Amino acid sequence: MPRREPDHSFDLHGLTRNQAIRETHQHLRRIRAGGGRSLVEIVTGRGEHSPDGRPVIGPAVKEWLEGDGRHLVDVRDVQWGPGGGALLVQIGYQDEGD
Secondary structure, three states, rough: OOOOOOOEEOOOOOOOHHHHHHHHHHHHHHHHHHHOOOEEEEEOOOOOOOOOOOHHHHHHHHHHOOOHHHHHHHHHEEEEOOOOOOEEEEEEOOOOOO
16 A cells, blocks of 8 residues: 555544454545545554553454455555554545556
8 A cells, every 4th residue: 555644533542442442444435435445544452451562452453444444345455554653544436547
């Protein structure tokens, strides 16, 4: 995915795993309803406040995006953003000329 500024961004800090997946689905459905394609930054955190200091939300959301989310919200690509505390998600079809 080429580097560019996200078209949309939302933050999942403070949510449980299941709440984060539900919120991600709802946010991406609304964004996708606008048509076209979008680069979305999903701020998940790096897990520094988790009991064992390991991320929970990010890996769970990434797994959902690469599974059910791929079809439900037209996910094209998912990558960790710089620093590992966010996901960069491409949704929608790319134009032929891109």
